[in-house]
Amino acid sequence: MITTNEPLSVERMPGAPLIITKHSAAFWRVTLDNPPINLMGPDMVAGLQRLMDIIEADQELKVIVFDSANEDYFVSHFDVIRGGELPQVSGKLGVTQWVDVSNRIHNAGVISIAVIRGRVRGIGSEFILACDMRFASKEKATFGHLEVGMGLMPGGGATEYLPLLSGYARAMEVAVSSDDFDAETADKYGWINRAFADNELDNYVNNLATRISGFELPALQATKATILKRAGGGPNPFEIQESSNKFFELYQRPEAQALLGKLMEMGFQTESDTESRLGHYLGTLASK
Amino acid sequence: MITTNEPLSVERMPGAPLIITKHSAAFWRVTLDNPPINLMGPDMVAGLQRLMDIIEADQELKVIVFDSANEDYFVSHFDVIRGGELPQVSGKLGVTQWVDVSNRIHNAGVISIAVIRGRVRGIGSEFILACDMRFASKEKATFGHLEVGMGLMPGGGATEYLPLLSGYARAMEVAVSSDDFDAETADKYGWINRAFADNELDNYVNNLATRISGFELPALQATKATILKRAGGGPNPFEIQESSNKFFELYQRPEAQALLGKLMEMGFQTESDTESRLGHYLGTLASK
Amino acid sequence: MITTNEPLSVERMPGAPLIITKHSAAFWRVTLDNPPINLMGPDMVAGLQRLMDIIEADQELKVIVFDSANEDYFVSHFDVIRGGELPQVSGKLGVTQWVDVSNRIHNAGVISIAVIRGRVRGIGSEFILACDMRFASKEKATFGHLEVGMGLMPGGGATEYLPLLSGYARAMEVAVSSDDFDAETADKYGWINRAFADNELDNYVNNLATRISGFELPALQATKATILKRAGGGPNPFEIQESSNKFFELYQRPEAQALLGKLMEMGFQTESDTESRLGHYLGTLASK
Numbered sequence: 053m054i055t056t057n058e059p060l061s062v063e064r065m066p067g068a069p070l071i072i073t074k075h076s077a078a079f080w081r082v083t084l085d086n087p088p089i090n091l092m093g094p095d096m097v098a099g100l101q102r103l104m105d106i107i108e109a110d111q112e113l114k115v116i117v118f119d120s121a122n123e124d125y126f127v128s129h130f131d132v133i134r135g136g137e138l139p140q141v142s143g144k145l146g147v148t149q150w151v152d153v154s155n156r157i158h159n160a161g162v163i164s165i166a167v168i169r170g171r172v173r174g175i176g177s178e179f180i181l182a183c184d185m186r187f188a189s190k191e192k193a194t195f196g197h198l199e200v201g202m203g204l205m206p207g208g209g210a211t212e213y214l215p216l217l218s219g220y221a222r223a224m225e226v227a228v229s230s231d232d233f234d235a236e237t238a239d240k241y242g243w244i245n246r247a248f249a250d251n252e253l254d255n256y257v258n259n260l261a262t263r264i265s266g267f268e269l270p271a272l273q274a275t276k277a278t279i280l281k282r283a284g285g286g287p288n289p290f291e292i293q294e295s296s297n298k299f300f301e302l303y304q305r306p307e308a309q310a311l312l313g314k315l316m317e318m319g320f321q322t323e324s325d326t327e328s329r330l331g332h333y334l335g336t337l338a339s340k
Numbered sequence: 341m342i343t344t345n346e347p348l349s350v351e352r353m354p355g356a357p358l359i360i361t362k363h364s365a366a367f368w369r370v371t372l373d374n375p376p377i378n379l380m381g382p383d384m385v386a387g388l389q390r391l392m393d394i395i396e397a398d399q400e401l402k403v404i405v406f407d408s409a410n411e412d413y414f415v416s417h418f419d420v421i422r423g424g425e426l427p428q429v430s431g432k433l434g435v436t437q438w439v440d441v442s443n444r445i446h447n448a449g450v451i452s453i454a455v456i457r458g459r460v461r462g463i464g465s466e467f468i469l470a471c472d473m474r475f476a477s478k479e480k481a482t483f484g485h486l487e488v489g490m491g492l493m494p495g496g497g498a499t500e501y502l503p504l505l506s507g508y509a510r511a512m513e514v515a516v517s518s519d520d521f522d523a524e525t526a527d528k529y530g531w532i533n534r535a536f537a538d539n540e541l542d543n544y545v546n547n548l549a550t551r552i553s554g555f556e557l558p559a560l561q562a563t564k565a566t567i568l569k570r571a572g573g574g575p576n577p578f579e580i581q582e583s584s585n586k587f588f589e590l591y592q593r594p595e596a597q598a599l600l601g602k603l604m605e606m607g608f609q610t611e612s613d614t615e616s617r618l619g620h621y622l623g624t625l626a627s628k
Numbered sequence: 629m630i631t632t633n634e635p636l637s638v639e640r641m642p643g644a645p646l647i648i649t650k651h652s653a654a655f656w657r658v659t660l661d662n663p664p665i666n667l668m669g670p671d672m673v674a675g676l677q678r679l680m681d682i683i684e685a686d687q688e689l690k691v692i693v694f695d696s697a698n699e700d701y702f703v704s705h706f707d708v709i710r711g712g713e714l715p716q717v718s719g720k721l722g723v724t725q726w727v728d729v730s731n732r733i734h735n736a737g738v739i740s741i742a743v744i745r746g747r748v749r750g751i752g753s754e755f756i757l758a759c760d761m762r763f764a765s766k767e768k769a770t771f772g773h774l775e776v777g778m779g780l781m782p783g784g785g786a787t788e789y790l791p792l793l794s795g796y797a798r799a800m801e802v803a804v805s806s807d808d809f810d811a812e813t814a815d816k817y818g819w820i821n822r823a824f825a826d827n828e829l830d831n832y833v834n835n836l837a838t839r840i841s842g843f844e845l846p847a848l849q850a851t852k853a854t855i856l857k858r859a860g861g862g863p864n865p866f867e868i869q870e871s872s873n874k875f876f877e878l879y880q881r882p883e884a885q886a887l888l889g890k891l892m893e894m895g896f897q898t899e900s901d902t903e904s905r906l907g908h909y910l911g912t913l914a915s916k
Contacts, residue, residue, distance in 0.1 A: 163804050184800045203556040205563040212570050217795040219505040219530050220571035224472045227563045228451050229548055230555065239816075240527075240534075242795050246816075259911075260805055266914030267806065268779040268883050274874050275781040275803045282788050282867065283796035291570065298562050307556050335547075338554030491844040493851040500858050507793040507818050508859040512760045515851045516739050517836055518843065528815075528822070579858065586850050595844050623835075626842030 068099025071121065077112040078265035085121035088323040092175045093131030094138050097149055100179075101142065104156040114272060115163045115264040117257060118183060123169045123192060127176025128327055130208070132312060147293045150175065154182040154209045155289035159280070161273050163264050167257045168193045168244070171232075173330065177243075178206065181213035184276065186243075187257055189250040193235040195243060199299070201230030201334030202315065203308030207299020212287035217242035232331030311337055356387025359409065365400040366553035373409035376611040380463045381419035382426050385437050388467075389430065392444040402560060403451045403552040405545060406471060411457045411480060415464025416615055418496070420600060435581045438463065442470040442497045443577035447568065449561050451552050455545045456481045456532070459520075461618065465531075466494065469501035472564065474531075475545055477538040481523040483531055487587070489518030489622030490603065491596030495587020500575035505530035520619030599625055644675025647697065653688040654841035661697035664899040668751045669707035670714050673725055676755075677718065680732040690848060691739045691840040693833060694759060699745045699768060703752025704903055706784070708888060723869045726751065730758040730785045731865035735856065737849050739840050743833045744769045744820070747808075749906065753819075754782065757789035760852065762819075763833055765826040769811040771819055775875070777806030777910030778891065779884030783875020788863035793818035808907030887913060 059081075060074040069086035082103060084090055107113060120126040143152030157164055157179075166180035168188040173196040180186045188195075197206045205211070206227055215223040218241040226233065226241070235247035248256055264272065302308055312320070314337060319326040326333050347369075348362040357374035370391060372378055395401060408414040431440030445452055445467075454468035456476040461484040468474045476483075485494045493499070494515055503511040506529040514521065514529070523535035536544055552560065590596055600608070602625060607614040614621050635657075636650040645662035658679060660666055683689060696702040719728030733740055733755075742756035744764040749772040756762045764771075773782045781787070782803055791799040794817040802809065802817070811823035824832055840848065878884055888896070890913060895902040902909050 163800075184804075185797050200555050200559045200563055201551075203559050205559055205566065211563070211566040215567055215571040217797055220567055221473050221505055221533050222530070223567050223571070224451075224564060225533050225548075227567065228472075228552055228555070228560055231548075231551065237534075242798070245797050245801050246813075260801075260807075263777075263807065263911045264804055266911070267776050267804070268878075268881075268887075270881065271776045271779050271781055271878055271884075272804055274878060275776055275787070276800060278781065278787040278871055278874065279791055279796055279799050279803060282863075283791040283799070287570075295566055298566065302556075302559055302562060305556075305558065308559075311556075335551045335554070488843050488847045488851055489839075491847050493847055493854065499851070499854040503855055503859040508855055509761050509793055509821050510818070511855050511859070512739075512852060513821050513836075515855065516760070516840055516843070516848055519836075519839065525822075575858075583854055586854065590844075590847055590850060593844075593846065596847075599844075623839045623842070 065099050065102065067095065068102065069096050070099045070103065072103075076265055078114040079117075079261050080113060080115075081117045081119065083119050083121050084127060087122065089128040089321075089327055090120055090122050090125040090170075090176075091131040091321065092127050092129065092179070093134045097138055097153060100153045100157075101149055104153060104160070107160055107162055108156070113162050114267070114269055115165065115261045117261050118164065118166045118180070120168075120170060124328075125170045126168045126172040126193070127179060128171060129174035129176060129198070131321065133321060145289055147289055148296055150208050151289050151292045151296055154178060154292060157182040158287065161269075163272060163276065165257060165261060167253060169250070169253075170194070171196070171328075171330075173198055174206070175208045178208035178210050178213070180244075181209055181217075185245045187253060188235045188238060188244045188247050189253050190235045190247045191250045193238070193247070194232050195235070195238045196230075196232040196331050197227050198230045198330055198334055200228055201311075201337065203305060203311045204302045205295070205299055207296045209287065209292045209295075211295050212292050214243065216283060216287070230331070230334050232329075353387050353390065355383065356390065357384050358387045358391065360391075363549075364553055366402040367405075367549050368401060368403075369405045369407065371407050371409050372415060375410065377416040377609075377615055378408055378410050378413040378458075378464075379419040379609065380415050380417065380467070381422045385426055385441060388441045388445075389437055392441060392448070395448055395450055396444070401450050402555065402557055403453065403549045405549050406452065406454045406468070408456075408458060412616075413458045414456045414460040414481070415467060416459060416609075417462035417464060417486070419609065421609060433577055435577055436584055438496050439577050439580045439584055442466060442580060445470040446575065449557075451560060451564065453545060453549060455541060457538070458482070459484070459616075461486055461520075462494070463496045466496035466498050466501070468532075469497055469505075473533045475541060476523045476526060476532045476535050477541050478523045478535045479538045481526070481535070482520050483523070483526045484518075484520040484619050485515050486518045486618055486622055488516055489599075489625065491593060491599045492590045493583070493587055495584040497575065497580045497583075499583050500580050502531065504571060504575070518619070518622050520617075641675050641678065643671065644678065645672050646675045646679065648679075652841055654690040655693075655837050656689060656691075657693045657695065659695050659697050660703060663698065665704040665897075665903055666696055666698050666701040666746075666752075667707040667897065668703050668705065668755070669710045673714055673729060676729045676733075677725055680729060680736070683736060683738055684732070689738050690843070690845055691741065691837045693837050694740065694742045694756070696744075696746060700904075701746045702744045702748040702769070703755060704747060704897075705750035705752060705774070707897065709897060721865055723865055724872055726784050727865050727868045727872055730754065730868060733758040734863065737845075739848060739852065741833060741837060743829060745826070745829075746770070747772070747904075747906075749774055749808075750782070751784045754784035754786050754789070756820075757785055757793075761821045763829060764811045764814060764820045764823050765829050766811045766823045767826045769814070769823070770808050771811070771814045772806075772808040772907050773803050774806045774906055774910055776804055777887075777913065779881060779887045780878045781871070781875055783872045785863065785868045785871075787871050788868050790819065792859060792863070806907070806910050808905075
């Protein structure tokens, strides 16, 4: 959350764990701030959906940077306790609220950049994958899709976005290993654009966003739309919805409920060593 | 072939150069063992097809690791002398036996991992590409598609699998250079998931396979099927068959026969310096 | 432009800034030579189109290497002053002359390799992307798509070729950053096959081209055609034309004309610090 100049405004979105900083009319920053471990729950998803309404209505915005108020957790993962509160039909496409958010960020008429420190797992990874670009701290970022180790599957876009970037083999390793990966491996796999030394990361992203904010919006939009269209048409919201449905099917199996129950006893969803080293602990669950 | 625990069983498949080691009901290892240079001939292809029958019928298996008994040759290449013995129609799809094997490994309801030491060329590379993931020894693995240098083309899946992982430009370099590549380049090109220092390779793969063997099979299967489907539908057996037909067309040209004749005189298909440095020797053939 | 043996012939194409060196009947080199900054103008595009006529009619050619006579500029970019002279309909497909050239290089029955020293930007990058492979000097090559910073978009193939190689996220960064990238980043992003130390680059490319020139043409052609077909059908000339039309639409906006006007005052299209560090200067234009 370092910037070189004094921002125009810094405001918390009412009722949502999001801080909106306007560096200029064309360059905003949105900071995820849901202590203690930045869970992606109903308030954050609903806040992001309202953010998309605001972004889509704005005439001057060109680039938005997403970061986290918590250096240990960009986003821990989906809030499985409060997950049931999320609207199952939301937005114009008749998809779930999360799929609507993911699809609207991906296709927005502004450029989106995620800058990552801390753990980013599950739906957190799916959030950054929906952005146009992502850059991470070599020292401080950790990446994981840990759904399979809980008897689930990635259901919020990872199976759609990641194979386009990493190829099927590396996406498969990420998902079925259900383990944590460091930023250099995420960089090699195309999961992120690039990993930077922590003390270079903000400079790169701020310079990039500042450049973009000075460019012509029609040029940015034509370029973005064409690249997404050519890359296999880009991920399809209805395909993401299909994966999301599969996720909920698996979630209802007693085996998944039993695994989640074990995890809860171990401190899952709280600030704990289990959350901190979740990839490691998932490898030990089967024998418990 | 290092594992941490005593396996349940180690058996040679009758009539096939394959050793099946069961580390647990959920985690098997299959070791390719066709001395002296691990040629992929009719017995190995037929053995792999029978292995797929066994795998598809098994209810407990979740993950299978493929390795080689020979540290110098994972698989040298297709046995061009005995190649004619392979059934031209085999399996339910009406494709050749190899295309059937390749397609069934790729779409199997278990996770497949290749761990590579030694040379892996031609159909050997196509075998590992059909697996879900592949990891190789930085010091000991060598990769090549050397068909073009023999007047042929890759005809067992490489033109289908590799461009999805490496992009067209690097697949083109691999195939038309008809030369050997080291493990670090294979890693950069996405030909493998990752190269590891030789003394770390087994630990990584055994830990990965052990993790997977403890996970829920429906979660693994839903994840694998979705990733393969999203990655452009995945390689198609009928497209592989088309490339295979093209391979045999080229094979029948007198120019290809002449090149193969020269190679035979130089020790091709035997334990020889020609096999050891085949990429190098192919660059010298035109002037002979 | 280093080769080990005396070439058969070295000739300048009449009326075009292209030098054709025949190392053998099967291996030609084409050197781009349009001083002082190797602009891609009407003469170079027309020359490349005539080159394609020659290549398509030749029966012995197998591989062509493209390099530059200028170590500082492989190709600076499109000549925006003389761009209007280019035929809008050219070749059999009814597309513009550049799209015709790009499509014919990409689908040619010979293997094309670009070897890059110096800056390669805009249409220069689109030229090398149309080739089958590209290798660059770690020390001397610089890559950029700087169209967006001029109020334009890449309109000569980059939005089609690059996402297939780099994925959408890295193609997006390249295009909307409108900045210069070094050869190691271009290597990581798949923009090029590989970066080599400057003193190793020619050896690698000459050895590769020499190997290819000794191989069977039907094997090379079947391999190339299959790989291009499998990689998503490969970029489509009509899609490139669509992007090209969008480029010209943006070009006619007064905002783009104003940006180009400012650049002209700063020494754009001449041997100047503006051309040398164009990525840098584009970041300063908005505030001028």
